[in-house]
Amino acid sequence: MEAFTRLDSVAVPLPRPNIDTDQIIPGRFLSRPREVDHSAFLFHDARRLPGTEEPNPDFPLNQEAYRPARIIVAGRNFACGSSRESAVWALFDAGFRCAIAPSFGDIFRNNGMKNGLLPVVLPAEAVAALIAQIEAAPGARVTVDLVALTVTFPDGTVHGFEVDPFARHCLLEGLDEIGLTLSLEDQIAAFERRFGRENSR
Amino acid sequence: MSDAPRTMFEKIWDRHRVLEREDGQTLLYVDRHLMHDGGAVAFDVLRKRGLKPRAPERIFAVPDHYVPTDSRKLEEIRDPRHRELVEKLARNTAEHGIRNFGLGDPNQGIVHVIGPETGLSQPGMVMVCGDSHTSTHGALGALAFGIGSTEVAHVLATQTLWQRKPKAMRITVEGQLGPGVSAKDVILAIIAKIGAAGATGHVIEYAGSAITSLSMEGRLTLCNMSIEAGGRAGMVAPDETTFAYLAGRPYAPEDWEAAVERWRALPSDPGALFDAEVTLDGDAIEPMVTWGNSPEDALPIGGVVPGPDLAADAERREMMARMLDYMGLAPGTRLDGLPVDRVFIGSCTNSRIEDLRAAAAIARGRKVAEGVEAWVVPGSEPVKRQAEAEGLHEVFRAAGFAWREPGCSMCLGVNGDIAPPGTRVASTSNRNFMGRQGPGARTHLVSPAMAAAAAVSGHFTDVRRLMAESA
Ligand code: SF4
Numbered sequence: 001m002e003a004f005t006r007l008d009s010v011a012v013p014l015p016r017p018n019i020d021t022d023q024i025i026p027g028r029f030l031s032r033p034r035e036v037d038h039s040a041f042l043f044h045d046a047r048r049l050p051g052t053e054e055p056n057p058d059f060p061l062n063q064e065a066y067r068p069a070r071i072i073v074a075g076r077n078f079a080c081g082s083s084r085e086s087a088v089w090a091l092f093d094a095g096f097r098c099a100i101a102p103s104f105g106d107i108f109r110n111n112g113m114k115n116g117l118l119p120v121v122l123p124a125e126a127v128a129a130l131i132a133q134i135e136a137a138p139g140a141r142v143t144v145d146l147v148a149l150t151v152t153f154p155d156g157t158v159h160g161f162e163v164d165p166f167a168r169h170c171l172l173e174g175l176d177e178i179g180l181t182l183s184l185e186d187q188i189a190a191f192e193r194r195f196g197r198e199n200s201r
Numbered sequence: 202m203s204d205a206p207r208t209m210f211e212k213i214w215d216r217h218r219v220l221e222r223e224d225g226q227t228l229l230y231v232d233r234h235l236m237h238d239g240g241a242v243a244f245d246v247l248r249k250r251g252l253k254p255r256a257p258e259r260i261f262a263v264p265d266h267y268v269p270t271d272s273r274k275l276e277e278i279r280d281p282r283h284r285e286l287v288e289k290l291a292r293n294t295a296e297h298g299i300r301n302f303g304l305g306d307p308n309q310g311i312v313h314v315i316g317p318e319t320g321l322s323q324p325g326m327v328m329v330c331g332d333s334h335t336s337t338h339g340a341l342g343a344l345a346f347g348i349g350s351t352e353v354a355h356v357l358a359t360q361t362l363w364q365r366k367p368k369a370m371r372i373t374v375e376g377q378l379g380p381g382v383s384a385k386d387v388i389l390a391i392i393a394k395i396g397a398a399g400a401t402g403h404v405i406e407y408a409g410s411a412i413t414s415l416s417m418e419g420r421l422t423l424c425n426m427s428i429e430a431g432g433r434a435g436m437v438a439p440d441e442t443t444f445a446y447l448a449g450r451p452y453a454p455e456d457w458e459a460a461v462e463r464w465r466a467l468p469s470d471p472g473a474l475f476d477a478e479v480t481l482d483g484d485a486i487e488p489m490v491t492w493g494n495s496p497e498d499a500l501p502i503g504g505v506v507p508g509p510d511l512a513a514d515a516e517r518r519e520m521m522a523r524m525l526d527y528m529g530l531a532p533g534t535r536l537d538g539l540p541v542d543r544v545f546i547g548s549c550t551n552s553r554i555e556d557l558r559a560a561a562a563i564a565r566g567r568k569v570a571e572g573v574e575a576w577v578v579p580g581s582e583p584v585k586r587q588a589e590a591e592g593l594h595e596v597f598r599a600a601g602f603a604w605r606e607p608g609c610s611m612c613l614g615v616n617g618d619i620a621p622p623g624t625r626v627a628s629t630s631n632r633n634f635m636g637r638q639g640p641g642a643r644t645h646l647v648s649p650a651m652a653a654a655a656a657v658s659g660h661f662t663d664v665r666r667l668m669a670e671s672a
Pocket residue numbers: 265266311312313332334548549550608609612613630631
């Protein structure tokens with residue numbers, strides 16, 4: 001996994017609640033293996049005018065000022081719904097390394113943490129303020145620091161956030177959990193022996 | 202261990218804890234791991250690292266997402282990419298000695314239908330699947346939740362999963378559901394009340410007389426949509442209904458008496474504390490219809506489409522305007538009378554035998570309205586056989602419904618079963634997201650009886666009126 005420590009980038013606003021993973025990557029693109037670049041599928045339908053291949057000029061990801069964005073700022077319950085990990089891949093392959101929202105779908109949050117895409121939860125008022133700032137000055141930069149656990153807004157205000165310490169450790173080091181868990185084999189085997197006995201009672 | 206009263210969820214959690222780190226991360230042991238044809242990536246991860254599944258006997262697989270519903274033949278899957286996924290599941294499982302209920306197997310079906318049906322899903326288990334609707338299996342008193350593909354690979358390799366303990370929420374529905382009101386209406390009413398993120402970070406336990414009087418099929422529908430309220434999992438305490446449902450199933454425990462004795466100790470202790478409590482009046486729940494693009498946008502059939510001016514804030518106002526535009530609806534439109542083009546009865550939410558019986562009761566002696574295309578897609582081969590034994594397929598066919606082969610079908614449409622842009626669909630599935638049933642398709646979530654009522658009326662209508670007519 002790619003490590004994440006600190007990111008200073010343009011942030012793109014998507015001020016809508018309940019943006020589900022079906023919107024982030026529509027179902028018909030799910031059959032691709034991980035090796036395929038998923039960036040073209042990101043918000044595939046929302047980026048286009050209905051029923052056409054024409055880009056929708058109103059969609060923030062299509063706007064020039066937001067093109068370098070590596071941070072996405074969204075409304076509550078971002079990436080709810082389907083467990084498809086390709087929602088993370090599509091964001092990742094399009095250059096995103098962080099999503100900021102008042103709340104996330106639980107599964108997406110886990111998937112993000114395990115794929116080098118940091119989900120940051122900030123209070124709804126802070127997210128609203130951040131969206132106002134990046135909409136007022138498209139292309140404004142935001143800094144996310146996983147070491148200090150802070151987000152610095154374009155206006156210079158600093159906002160703390162929390163993440164699970166274990167997931168943070170893995171993300172900072174770029175570790176994947178499988179290797180770590182495999183080193184606990186003895187404990188898993190001991191558990192299985194105990195568990196098997198209890199179950200066969 | 203202390204004697205403090207514990208919730209059912211805590212009991213299951215405690216029992217499966219391999220170890221807990223100081224920072225609160227817990228390594229949980231997984232009893233059952235279910236897989237489907239969308240999960241090839243996880244096997245690739247394992248292969249790349251030279252690993253093998255740790256406990257193949259705990260893993261069960263079935264193709265459901267990419268299978269056709271007009272044929273049972275692999276070679277008739279038109280899209281080569283889809284065919285490859287179904288074949289890949291067969292290859293991967295064969296290579297590792299994992300039981301796969303492949304296409305044509307007498308137990309093939311939607312993963313969340315066949316788990317309970319075969320008796321693989323049992324009270325007290327920790328179950329995972331790379332699919333968000335894994336919450337379904339909680340209906341039997343299991344702790345069951347969906348995971349992403351990186352986590353699937355982790356479970357394959359280690360049979361465990363790192364988790365931070367979620368919070369517990371109890372949703373109590375007391376009272377008696379009225380005629381024509383089903384578990385689907387209950388869960389839509391719950392989500393309308395608490396919101397699509399109302400249970401985020403929580404495991405839900407459903408309780409109360411309206412819940413305990415539900416059949417197992419009803420409880421499965423209820424728990425299935427826990428994820429649509431943001432819940433990590435949904436559960437119902439095991440009771441006589443659960444035991445009667447499981448008895449005699451192919452994978453039911455051999456030492457049945459001992460198992461039942463263990464299961465009887467699972468329900469939450471009196472006085473156990475929940476982090477959140479929600480209550481609903483079961484008597485007041487009516488047949489529901491969604492109007493927007495989140496399951497929280499649900500109203501009783503007597504309702505009218507709300508206007509953005511009713512929104513609480515600017516974000517919601519903008520969202521409502523977008524949804525109304527996508528759904529082709531004007532504020533003030535009555536839901537009762539709204540015309541439909543397509544009807545889909547199926548999905549892991551509502552494709553079990555009881556769902557098909559409820560729909561057939563409405564379809565019997567009636568005709569699908571002119572211009573409406575209506576499908577019934579049974580959830581599994583056993584459901585299909587049972588329905589055919591009861592003659593339900595004849596009822597549907599006589600009414601003009603298509604009777605199809607088991608699979609996810611139009612719930613997600615990845616097998617090609619989609620609705621064209623602009624089509625209005627009455628669907629018994631679980632998600633009315635934009636584009637879920639095809640780009641531009643307009644999905645309204647309803648119960649099976651309400652879907653059948655829409656099919657024969659040509660528009661959404663109060664199923665209770667049709668029930669009164671046929672009575
Ligand atoms: S029926 Fe729908 S929700 Fe259920 S597993 Fe299949 S695609 Fe997912």
